[in-house]
Amino acid sequence: MLRIDRLSHRYGDGPDVLQDIELTVPDGQLLTLVGPSGCGKSTLLRCVAGLLRPSAGRITLDGEVVDGVPDRLGVVFQDYGRSLFPWLSVRENVALPLRRRGLPRAERHAAAVAMLEQVGLADAARRHPWQLSGGMQQRVALARALAARPALLLMDEPFGALDAQTREDLEDLLLRLHRAEGMTIVLVTHDIDESVYVADRVVVLAAGPGRVRADLPVALPAERDQIATRGLPEFIALRTEVGRAVRQGAATPPPPRA
Amino acid sequence: MSPATVRRKRAGRARNALLGAVGVLVAFAACEALGRSGMVRSAFLPPASEVLVRAVELGGDTAFLNGVGATLEAWATGLALACALAIPLGLLLGSVPAAAQAARVLIEFLRPVPSVALIPLVSLLLGAGSETTVALVAYACVWPVLFNTVYGLGETDPLAKDTLRAFGFGRLAVLLRAGLPSAAPFIAAGVRIAAATALILAVASEILAGFGEGLGTFIAQAGMATDGTRDVLAGVVWAGALGLVINLALTAVERRLFPWAPEHRGSGA
Ligand SMILES: Nc1ncnc2c1ncn2[C@@H]1O[C@H](COP(=O)(O)OP(=O)(O)O)[C@@H](O)[C@H]1O
Numbered sequence: 260m261l262r263i264d265r266l267s268h269r270y271g272d273g274p275d276v277l278q279d280i281e282l283t284v285p286d287g288q289l290l291t292l293v294g295p296s297g298c299g300k301s302t303l304l305r306c307v308a309g310l311l312r313p314s315a316g317r318i319t320l321d322g323e324v325v326d327g328v329p330d331r332l333g334v335v336f337q338d339y340g341r342s343l344f345p346w347l348s349v350r351e352n353v354a355l356p357l358r359r360r361g362l363p364r365a366e367r368h369a370a371a372v373a374m375l376e377q378v379g380l381a382d383a384a385r386r387h388p389w390q391l392s393g394g395m396q397q398r399v400a401l402a403r404a405l406a407a408r409p410a411l412l413l414m415d416e417p418f419g420a421l422d423a424q425t426r427e428d429l430e431d432l433l434l435r436l437h438r439a440e441g442m443t444i445v446l447v448t449h450d451i452d453e454s455v456y457v458a459d460r461v462v463v464l465a466a467g468p469g470r471v472r473a474d475l476p477v478a479l480p481a482e483r484d485q486i487a488t489r490g491l492p493e494f495i496a497l498r499t500e501v502g503r504a505v506r507q508g509a510a511t512p513p514p515p516r517a
Numbered sequence: 518m519s520p521a522t523v524r525r526k527r528a529g530r531a532r533n534a535l536l537g538a539v540g541v542l543v544a545f546a547a548c549e550a551l552g553r554s555g556m557v558r559s560a561f562l563p564p565a566s567e568v569l570v571r572a573v574e575l576g577g578d579t580a581f582l583n584g585v586g587a588t589l590e591a592w593a594t595g596l597a598l599a600c601a602l603a604i605p606l607g608l609l610l611g612s613v614p615a616a617a618q619a620a621r622v623l624i625e626f627l628r629p630v631p632s633v634a635l636i637p638l639v640s641l642l643l644g645a646g647s648e649t650t651v652a653l654v655a656y657a658c659v660w661p662v663l664f665n666t667v668y669g670l671g672e673t674d675p676l677a678k679d680t681l682r683a684f685g686f687g688r689l690a691v692l693l694r695a696g697l698p699s700a701a702p703f704i705a706a707g708v709r710i711a712a713a714t715a716l717i718l719a720v721a722s723e724i725l726a727g728f729g730e731g732l733g734t735f736i737a738q739a740g741m742a743t744d745g746t747r748d749v750l751a752g753v754v755w756a757g758a759l760g761l762v763i764n765l766a767l768t769a770v771e772r773r774l775f776p777w778a779p780e781h782r783g784s785g786a
């Protein structure tokens with residue numbers, strides 16, 4: 260279980276970027292985080308990843324305080340072009356996190372190839388990331404994040420740079436992998452439809468400073484379908500609610516500080 | 518990169534090579550004309566064709582080739598020494614701000630000292646042998662390699678570092694797995710620049726030392742002989758050709774080693 264407890268953050272002596280964030284994410288949940296640009300979504304994710312020490316509050320994973328990068332963590336950034344290593348082949352990229360597991364080379368490569376198969380890229384193992392399309396590169400990044408079987412997967416606008424068709428394919432791939440692996444996922448997106456489509460739960464952040472504005476369970480059938488699910492009345496109602504919360508979150512002035 | 522872009526790049530390179538050949542021919546013809554016109558005494562400036570013939574002749578002269586070999590050996594040793602020193606030092610200075618701060622004044626003091634100005638001092642300390650040449654070459658080469666290493670490290674993408682950190686890698690691993698590979702094309706460019714400087718210095722220190730063996734020694738001794746101009750110029754042609762070949766070879770190596778660097782993409786793979 261991931262617990263975020265009264266977390267606040269500011270950069271240097273700037274204003275609070277995040278203020279008193281309270282969030283509990285049960286194991287295996289796929290939570291999406293939406294909010295206007297600049298509301299602190301990436302900052303929150305970086306705090307959870309242990310890449311950034313929050314100014315106040317704390318984060319615990321299965322009861323242990325996050326102080327530095329937790330074990331069994333996977334991350335996917337939006338900018339796959341900068342996050343994948345161009346000097347490594349696709350397979351070497353995917354195998355890289357397994358080094359930390361102390362696996363011998365042959366096992367690392369076997370695991371990497373198996374993971375690449377799961378994202379439909381077994382044929383690209385020996386190529387280099389920059390020889391692949393954007394969608395394929397993000398599949399590689401996803402395979403790399405999952406290669407070490409993380410218990411927690413953090414994704415910062417992973418599909419934001421992709422075209423609509425590729426994005427839908429990857430959303431479905433993510434859902435499939437989530438069902439197969441059962442890890443906890445926190446996915447940041449600025450796409451309201453996406454936030455509802457993939458999620459078990461949508462959390463909307465408000466801007467200036469970032470606070471939890473809405474916390475909405477997604478009562479859609481577990482089996483999602485790009486056409487059918489998006490046509491359901493429940494889907495439409497929820498996306499409207501999320502959209503409204505995001506708009507209000509951008510407009511409201513910050514509450515007076517205690 | 519699309520095949521069309523690759524083709525355009527190749528065509529561009531062929532065109533540049535052609536233009537370069539034209540430039541060489543024009544300069545050659547001008548020197549030839551000047552030498553033959555009688556405007557300068559042919560003992561001062563022999564026609565270019567004679568110089569070229571002599572240069573080719575020297576290619577069959579064992580003593581001369583041994584000299585070139587000695588020069589190249591000193592060149593390579595000095596360059597290797599400089600890399601062995603400058604790359605680790607650059608990694609340190611580029612990743613530990615306190616170390617960079619501590620080294621700054623010393624570097625700012627040493628850097629403007631022209632290596633040629635050190636030739637008398639180093640000759641005095643090490644004698645007029647190849648050790649002097651190696652030491653001077655190494656000194657001159659340290660700077661471009663060092664500065665390019667530090668600069669290249671600074672160009673490491675923060676997202677690449679964060680990615681490694683998020684996979685649980687520590688500081689040193691991040692430096693070696695993200696910093697070093699991203700700096701590598703810059704380091705290689707620094708080595709290429711240093712290689713040219715190194716050749717200049719190797720030949721110059723041999724010329725100033727005046728004895729021993731080496732391309733510079735050959736040029737210096739020819740300069741003192743009567744009617745030695747032709748040999749001097751033939752030696753110079755050799756020095757220039759060596760520089761050209763080294764530069765071409767290193768550029769090709771860079772293209773092979775770093776196919777991912779944006780300027781090479783598509784041409785190496
Ligand atoms: N490294 C940083 N230094 C200073 N301010 C930052 C830094 N990173 C982000 N910010 C600021 O913090 C706020 C939240 O940023 P971010 O978490 O990236 O928002 P989001 O991901 O929701 O768009 C923004 O106002 C941004 O300008």
Ligand SMILES: [Mg+2]
Pocket residue numbers: 300301302415
């Ligand atoms: Mg962001």
